[in-house]
Amino acid sequence: MSEWWTYRPSDFLLFAPRTYYRLVETYNAEWWPWQAVTLAAALALVALSWRRARNAGRVVALVLAFAWGFIAWRFHWERYATINWAAVYFAGAFALQATLLAWTGLVGGLDYGGTSRRRRYAGLALIVTALAVVPFAALAAGRPWRQLEIAGLSPDPTAILTLGLLLVARRAHWALYAVPVLWCLASGLTLWTMKAPDAFIPLLAALVAAAAVVSLRLRGR
Amino acid sequence: MTSLPPRRPPTSRRQALGALVAFGAAASLPSPAIGQATSEKPLVRPIPSSNEPMPAVGLGTWITFNVGNDRALREQCTAVMRAFFEAGGRLIDSSPMYGSAQDVVGDGLVRLGHPRALFAADKVWIGAGARGPEQIETSRQRWRVARFDLLQVHNLLAWQEHLPTLMAMKAEGRLRYVGITTSEGRRHREFEQVMREHPLDFVQFSYNVLDREAEARLLPLARERRIAVIVNRPFRQGDLTRALARQPLPAWTAEIGCSTWAQVLLKFILAHPAVTCAIPATSSVEHVRENLAAARGPLPDAAMLKRIVAHVEKFA
Numbered sequence: 001m002s003e004w005w006t007y008r009p010s011d012f013l014l015f016a017p018r019t020y021y022r023l024v025e026t027y028n029a030e031w032w033p034w035q036a037v038t039l040a041a042a043l044a045l046v047a048l049s050w051r052r053a054r055n056a057g058r059v060v061a062l063v064l065a066f067a068w069g070f071i072a073w074r075f076h077w078e079r080y081a082t083i084n085w086a087a088v089y090f091a092g093a094f095a096l097q098a099t100l101l102a103w104t105g106l107v108g109g110l111d112y113g114g115t116s117r118r119r120r121y122a123g124l125a126l127i128v129t130a131l132a133v134v135p136f137a138a139l140a141a142g143r144p145w146r147q148l149e150i151a152g153l154s155p156d157p158t159a160i161l162t163l164g165l166l167l168v169a170r171r172a173h174w175a176l177y178a179v180p181v182l183w184c185l186a187s188g189l190t191l192w193t194m195k196a197p198d199a200f201i202p203l204l205a206a207l208v209a210a211a212a213v214v215s216l217r218l219r220g221r
Numbered sequence: 222m223t224s225l226p227p228r229r230p231p232t233s234r235r236q237a238l239g240a241l242v243a244f245g246a247a248a249s250l251p252s253p254a255i256g257q258a259t260s261e262k263p264l265v266r267p268i269p270s271s272n273e274p275m276p277a278v279g280l281g282t283w284i285t286f287n288v289g290n291d292r293a294l295r296e297q298c299t300a301v302m303r304a305f306f307e308a309g310g311r312l313i314d315s316s317p318m319y320g321s322a323q324d325v326v327g328d329g330l331v332r333l334g335h336p337r338a339l340f341a342a343d344k345v346w347i348g349a350g351a352r353g354p355e356q357i358e359t360s361r362q363r364w365r366v367a368r369f370d371l372l373q374v375h376n377l378l379a380w381q382e383h384l385p386t387l388m389a390m391k392a393e394g395r396l397r398y399v400g401i402t403t404s405e406g407r408r409h410r411e412f413e414q415v416m417r418e419h420p421l422d423f424v425q426f427s428y429n430v431l432d433r434e435a436e437a438r439l440l441p442l443a444r445e446r447r448i449a450v451i452v453n454r455p456f457r458q459g460d461l462t463r464a465l466a467r468q469p470l471p472a473w474t475a476e477i478g479c480s481t482w483a484q485v486l487l488k489f490i491l492a493h494p495a496v497t498c499a500i501p502a503t504s505s506v507e508h509v510r511e512n513l514a515a516a517r518g519p520l521p522d523a524a525m526l527k528r529i530v531a532h533v534e535k536f537a
Contacts, residue, residue: 010458011405013284014284014287014318014319014320015284015287015288015289015320016284016285016287016504018294018504019287019288019289019291019294022288022291022293022294023289023291026291079289082289082290082320082321083287083288083289083320083321084320085320
């Protein structure tokens with residue numbers, strides 16, 4: 001790309017905000033009422049990890065792997081790619097994350113044996129953001145409930161939930177953070193370009209998770 | 222940018238008049254010098270390389286027609302196309318870069334029974350020249366047309382490889398016109414060089430009340446080389462109309478028959494004698510009618526053009 005410095009994020013936005021939110025709406029309509037099921041599953045994962053239940057790490061990794069794989073196929077590949085050719089690559093990245101999580105689950109799972117209070121609360125903040133703040137912020141921004149993005153079905157809350165559940169774990173390989181953080185950055189920039197008032201949420205989530213990972217790496221944990 | 226650069230006079234008034242007489246459109250000659258002489262008929266400009274008449278307002282599809290498989294939004298796009306053709310529009314412009322826009326246009330054309338007025342303008346946008354023909358064929362199938370009227374090399378991407386392909390298609394009768402595009406003032410030097418060295422029928426670039434770089438070289442060169450000009454981003458992707466939305470329309474805009482800011486902005490562009498067609502994009506039937514209406518009535522003269530620039534620069 002020549003004269004790359006003259007390009008702005010808005011030059012890469014291929015669709016209008018109404019088109020994107022209509023896409024979320026028709027996707028929600030197709031999978032209704034599975035939103036209730038995925039939300040219940042997300043809450044169950046949070047409870048398991050918080051209480052450090054037996055096999056929690058294995059269950060969390062495998063259920064999240066399923067959600068990432070599902071979104072790769074059903075959202076990015078089948079729907080988002082109809083208005084954004086880059087979604088084909090997003091589908092690939094989500095499939096990669098699904099594979100990493102599935103591998104983690106199969107070889108022993110995440111370690112929920114207890115971690116620092118600061119890390120647990122940072123993780124909890126991201127979990128609350130994914131399950132409550134994301135949908136309520138959308139309502140506050142004036143979008144109808146049919147266009148709400150729910151963890152387990154939609155990419156943003158699923159990525160933020162994943163980051164939260166990784167932070168709550170005592171140890172998680174840094175590679176597991178890469179795709180969710182990059183997705184949150186990409187999605188936040190897209191929303192910001194669309195002038196969405198809730199664009200700061202995925203950006204902030206990426207920042208919190210990246211800061212936590214860097215801090216842990218510096219401490220050698 | 223605080224003042225208008227001087228506009229060059231037409232390189233050959235006799236040539237321009239000859240073309241217009243041929244099409245019986247002399248009253249619509251778009252020049253600031255005789256802007257007041259325009260009639261109520263929609264403004265039509267001849268394509269210099271063929272003298273084929275072209276309505277001066279077309280339809281862009283960037284962003285607005287990329288609606289995926291959403292049936293309701295596709296129906297809105299078809300309604301926009303219907304209103305466009307009903308108001309006398311011809312040129313619809315798209316690109317393989319615009320997501321689902323080509324397919325949405327094709328869907329609309331089928332639903333409207335393939336309007337005969339259509340002037341199908343598309344682009345080739347791929348880095349590998351050898352893959353250009355394959356992409357063009359895919360685009361044609363998405364449009365559901367027998368052939369394109371105009372194919373342009375999008376943003377000069379691999380133009381050295383694509384231009385020979387397009388010229389060969391034209392020579393074989395599989396294409397009527399060949400062009401190149403850029404946007405937002407990028408690569409104007411190279412663009413100018415291609416205009417000078419190749420027998421182009423069309424060029425497409427950005428030009429609007431605030432982005433007037435093209436006035437200095439590209440627009441005069443297009444007149445000199447007898448190349449038709451398509452103007453993209455006439456509203457700076459909606460930024461200009463949004464910025465002006467809260468400002469009341471000054472009374473003096475009535476002198477050029479404008480009832481909306483969009484019409485003022487379009488008339489500013491159409492007043493340049495080198496411009497063949499402006500292609501605002503919209504997803505609203507009301508807006509497409511307003512846009513087409515800008516091609517009627519008098520065009521601004523030089524004094525009015527300065528007034529428009531001064532006013533818009535204050536608020537946008």
